Amino acid sequence: MPERDLHYLAELAAQLRVDSVRAAAAAGSGHPTSSMSAADLMAVLFACHLRYDFADPGNPANDHLIFSKGHASPLLYSLYKAAGAVDDEELLTFRKRGSRLEGHPTPRLPWVDVATGSLGQGLPVGVGVALAARLERLPYRVWVLCGDSELAEGSIWEAAEHAGDEGLANLTVIVDVNRLGQRGPTRHGWDTGAYARRFGAFGWHTIEIDGHDPGQIDFALSDACNTRRRPTVILAKTRKGEGVLEVENREGAHGKALKDPDKAVEELGGVRDLRVEVHRPDEAPAPFRFDDGALELPAYKTGDSVATRTAYGEALAALGAARGDVVALDGEVGDSTKTELFAEAFPERFFQMYIAEQQLVAAAVGLQVRGWKPYAATFAAFLTRAYDFVRMAGVSGASIRLVGSHAGVAIGEDGPSQMGLEDLAMMRPVHGSTVLYPCDANQAAALVAEMADLEGVSYLRTTRGATPVIYEPGERFPVGGSRVLRRSAEDRVTIVAAGVTVHEALAAADELAAADVPVGVIDLYSIKPVDAAALAEAATTTGNLITVEDHRLEGGLGDAVLEAVSELGPRVVQLGVSGLPASATPEEQLADARIDRRAIVAAVKRLL
């Protein structure tokens, strides 16, 4: 690299440091020192290797850059400024109310794919974006900037395993090994070899460099671009707070503005106004998409018994035939969730993520960055493993579809470790989420199709055992709706149920009707958004509601109902799981948890 270029790169890096210091100073908070360590790395990336059209963030040929160390947001925003995407005035709005330049990056900025700030997530999401490139046959690259501290996260090694195994040569991770975490030294300090051994064992190409030497950085980035059949990790030894004596390589300087920013700026050579000309990507072919076709959802005969998980698998396969943008992911339980039916029909659009639920959800998030419609399924219980990823998908506004099978005590003999009993409570508070819980196969199939165009995180809860088909094929079940299954003017109670408990509620209603106690039954298949109007009507007319769910009492269907009617003041009795189940048959489980027909009848009698 010619001398003048090296000089320019050093100057650009200095500007990024200066602007990081200035942005944090204007905010009075933020992470300037974590930005300063990675300034040279990003300066060389932007000036020499990134292919990105800032004027057209939607260009399919654009590279993708993910700041897994999201707290280095001052550096990211300083890069945007150098690239001419934001101006100096906006830079100084950092962390202020109304600014797009938040404490940690979010897709409120058009150049940010996903929100980061929960460490260890950017890389697994990057794996998903890299998988998308392969699917759509585009030559873009995915660059991920990681901190060294976050390499302690297991999700990093789920990603390392998956990317290594897939040979994702279009993925490059740059690790800013500044040796200092938030509260002190990291486990491995500057021992980049420790990280290289680990990534190497997972099949990666590894490069160890001085992260403040533009020539070494340029060589490493070129090497990454030229490496085939393997992802590359660049382990860059850096100094936190590089360039300012007050904070350079010092503990106790994490996550705060510098004490004397003016002096720091002076020490860094003063304010500059350099531009970086980021290369626009070469013309690329249009993204490959699979063919669309007609949607023919499976049709189940009323009276038959079919598991909603089976309907999920069959509907997903039907949807796959209808829509080329639908993809499916499995956490190595596809024979249980029935994702295998899609996998058999559309192997190119199927992703086996093995037992790595964080990577499962993260890959879905990465795939939707490029417009794919991912459905990711595992046991409802095991989605708890990925809760932080689901939460952050909500912050990202990512449109992903999650499916949790084997919900509730109704699974029977396998016992509590396999029972999804907290999933509704977990999914409802996720920002922008939709939560669906079908009770029969036709309803499940309809909701699977409905989910394809939902925005945000949507969740479908399915059941292991077969349940009676009570709806006709082709009936519509709009999100936010409900179904009144029993109603009369004489109803003194309305039972609100979903999933398996709908059938218990119907049986209870029949038994009560025979004893001249007419009760209403609502199938609340849409837990969020909830059909507040229907619930309000029931609450007003009967004045008494009983909610019954195969889920813990806290946070699920019952609470959704209470929230909807709380200002109306009906009496509501909640039936749900409160103890610790053990092994038993499904029927015994429902009885022991007091959510079966008998318990419902008893609750009605107690209430009246």
Next chain:
Amino acid sequence: MPERDLHYLAELAAQLRVDSVRAAAAAGSGHPTSSMSAADLMAVLFACHLRYDFADPGNPANDHLIFSKGHASPLLYSLYKAAGAVDDEELLTFRKRGSRLEGHPTPRLPWVDVATGSLGQGLPVGVGVALAARLERLPYRVWVLCGDSELAEGSIWEAAEHAGDEGLANLTVIVDVNRLGQRGPTRHGWDTGAYARRFGAFGWHTIEIDGHDPGQIDFALSDACNTRRRPTVILAKTRKGEGVLEVENREGAHGKALKDPDKAVEELGGVRDLRVEVHRPDEAPAPFRFDDGALELPAYKTGDSVATRTAYGEALAALGAARGDVVALDGEVGDSTKTELFAEAFPERFFQMYIAEQQLVAAAVGLQVRGWKPYAATFAAFLTRAYDFVRMAGVSGASIRLVGSHAGVAIGEDGPSQMGLEDLAMMRPVHGSTVLYPCDANQAAALVAEMADLEGVSYLRTTRGATPVIYEPGERFPVGGSRVLRRSAEDRVTIVAAGVTVHEALAAADELAAADVPVGVIDLYSIKPVDAAALAEAATTTGNLITVEDHRLEGGLGDAVLEAVSELGPRVVQLGVSGLPASATPEEQLADARIDRRAIVAAVKRLL
């Protein structure tokens, strides 16, 4: 090893296979094939290396055996039978209602330390038990049986990193590499070298063997016992369903009883009734415990402003001086959670788990197996990373104390990725959990002390910013209680709040009182169990409740209140976070989320 011993070991392994087949046959379900692959491994362990007194499971010198592959429960129970701990009749109650022999092991059995069945958890918990051995200066060993599929879980690599770094030579992992996961081949099949490279890179001693050769197994287990300064992983190549042609090394034979169990038993040489004499542990010194002292909780002056996270750190340090059994764990944010105050005072009892929240919680679970009282803290938002571990801790009945700092939008500028907004919703449904949320420093300190003797999973939610001290030092705050802060006979509404919103509620009440609208205020510091009596009284007397919380509307304090009063039918208005916050000051955040004093006043006016 003499020939007759090899013969005995082969016979014992055959018996374990036979009994696994029989147990699953009696149940009509279960995982016999996953048991059969590991039978030789466990036969040699039980006969030659395990040190365990089945008559005295509480013997501190006992080894610990954790079936991380919990679905191999038929093998575990067959081992118990061979050891004389359960009889054949009980073995055949497998998976039946009322049996201790559940589908996946739980501590309902006195020899089981922790529930397993969610894969990838046994090893991280084993790391915690191994750390406990070091703390209490006992020579017991920790043996963990893993499946190969579960090595895809990131939590395994968090554990590998921690155990390797700590040099936990008392920890041995035996991996049953049977090459077949639930729905087909694993990623690496029988390539034990792939796993060896990975564990080796993380600093482990690795041994690759034929898992059906008792001599090799014995040698490997001896080698593990003789290895110093490093944990050992034994990578054993095995065949799933070994010994029965119908299922041996075949896909599609996972998780089901054999079709023809009688034939399988015959093929395995018939039913045997061998006993295995498990060596009792040598006499060991009493477990080391740190000294107890007097408890002098920090005292904060009313009117001062102190963050509850600071009170947590100071109270924890005080508790550490009072109780030698208290230990603390940090997820590399101890300067934020204030765990650092304990770390400075009691470095021997402090565990830095780095940014690995699954291992953080798992280590706490492991430490409590041996009677320690762990407090594990990170940001409330990042506890979502460990939700499956928290869930399973509930199933295990583990007594651990979790602390989530930086709760809610009140953190201010850092933005949504750092805000704990789903933590109450996540913690409340956990089986046997306690959920606490203090509003001032004295209350926080009292609750920290209160938690020490709580059983099950308890959770304390703390706040980043300083809040006014409103309670006197030394006041008691029993779990399940609440505090009435404003009440008059004329109250037309009662505001129920906790944490930061208590102070907003008080300000609103004062403003309303000045306008002749008297309202009550309840500090609901115990979210679970909740003070149903106090809430019922408020609901009955004023008829109107307003709940206000710095948490999402779904699943938190508001829902806890609704659950408590739902059968009484008061009108309840819920205030909480519904949109997606960005960066702003704490005051702006509370206002934007409409949970500040102004929003409360408006809600009261709207309600009346």
